[in-house]
Amino acid sequence: MRRSGSLLAPFAALFFFTFSLSAEPKITVPVRTLDGKEYVPLGALVDAAGADASLDLVTQRGKVTRGTHVAVYQAGMTMLLVDGRLVRCSYPVMRQKGEVLVPAGAAAALLRSFFPGTVCTRAESSLVCAPPAQKTVSPGDAKVETVKQPLNGSHDRIGFIILDPGHGGKDPGAIGKGGVQEKTITLSVTRKLEALLKSNLKGVRVVLTRSNDSFLELGRRTDIANGHLKGGENGVFVSVHVNASVSPRISGFETYFLSQNPSxxxxxxxxxxxxxxxVLEDRKHGGAHDDVEHMEAMMITTQIQKESSLLAETVHAQMARVLTGHKSRGVRKADFFVLRGSLMPAILVEIGFITHAKERATLQKAAYQDRVAEALYHGIAAFLKKYNSAIKNK
Ligand SMILES: [Zn+2]
Structure with missing residues (x-):
């Protein structure tokens, strides 16, 4: 699917700005308000920062570099990758009349990262980044800066949880002896998990990608999840599945996060x-998947994968604690399509094997489904605690 790679080079439009900066950089960039949203024109930012920039007109993906600092953005996306760190914004980067407009919060995050130790403040119709006024900053003094007027574009706390019961409708998932279907078990466990999260985690929205036996394309599942990012909150994505093997002896539960190099x-x-x-899906959404593929390259090595790995470890530890008598097969990496497009920490849990006689019988029992839901609940709650306290300490 990565067929367009060779097409891109001739289209790459490059524009260079190189300025030597004084020892004490003070960078002022204009802020433009459109429909109540504040943007910084990227050209002006690149100019003021003495950076280089390139934009690929085909993918709408661009890059800003200065020395060893790199920021990557894509028009239409509510995020930027700045020095390997993901910066989320509550509205997307825009291209308008040949200009790239970056949400002001993201522009501030970019400048702070490119010029460590500077403080960004919002003046009348501009954004000013400079060393703190009171004293000169020593090189090792890149402390957390205070922003006089809060700006979007930092790491956000987790405000929602997307639960994704695997398969559904015309896609039964794995089928075990006696006709038991994966989609039925995944929905039942997910609904139990939903109830636990809703009654125990206040202030966090819980959303199901499907709440009945309906068919949902894989790409649509992550679209639903990513759609919730618009409020400037982060979320987690948990997809619940039941495994199958050619060997009836294999049993146990395992937790996956996305990787292009399966373990x-x-x-x-x-x-x-x-x-x-x-293959069951209609082909008409191919375009969206292509976009996802372009984003992948940016995402995989960065923040989301680290967060997903932590989510997987945390949830799996609780499964191993609660699901005694069942084999823990560990945390693994795999290239699951349903995890690919996710812009938030995402995992896929395989709660047991439908091809293992004893496990198949257990998986259908309400009491065991309750235990699985309880384990997943404790895992998600523990992750939220770790994540939100890490944000607070930033
Ligand atoms: Zn499945």
Whole structure:
């Protein structure tokens, strides 16, 4: 699917600005208000910062560099990658009349990262980034800066949880002896988990990608999740599945997060199994998946993968604690289609094997489903606690 790579180079429009900066940089960029949203024209920012910039007109993806500092953005996306760190904004980067407009909060985050130790403040119709006024900053003194007027574009607390019951409708998922279907078990466990989260986690929205036996394309599941990012909050995405194996002896639960290099052949087989539904989908949404593919390159090595890995470890630890008598198969990496487009920490849990006689019987029991939901609940709650306290301490 990465067929457009060779097409891109001739279209790359490059514009360079190189300025030598004084020892004490003071950068002033204009802020423009459109529909109540504040933007900084990227050209002016690049100019003022003495940075280089390039924009790929085909992918709408651009890059800003200065020395070893790199920021990547894509028009239409509510996020930027700044020095390997994800900066989320509550509205997207825009391209308008040949100009790139960056949300003011993201522009401030970019400047603070490119010029460590500076403080960004909002003046009348501009954004000013300079060393703190009171004293000169020593090189090791890049402390957390205070922003007089709060600006969007920092890391946001987790405000919602997306629960994704695997499969549904015309896609039954894995089928076990006696005709038991994966989609039925995943929905039942997810609804129990939803109830636990809703009654125990206040101030966090819980959203299901499907709440009945309906078919949902894989890309649509992450679209639903990403749609909730608009408020400037972060979220977590948890997809619940039941595994299947050619060997009836294999049992246990495992937790996955996205990686392009699956940990082993078995993980590759599991992801092939879960990705199978792509062929059942209509082809008309191909474009959206292509965009997702372009974003992937940016995402995979960055913040989201780190957060997803932590989410996977935290949730899996609770499963291992609660689901005694069942085999823990550990945390694994795999290339699951449903995790690919996610712009938030995302995991996929395989709660047991439908092809293992004893586990199949257990998985259908309400009492065991309650335990699985309880384990997932404790895992998600523990992750939120870790995550939100890490944000607070930034
Ligand atoms: Zn599945």
């Amino acid at each position: 082993n052949e078995e993980a590759r087989a599991t992801s092939a199994l879960e990705n199978d539904v792509v």
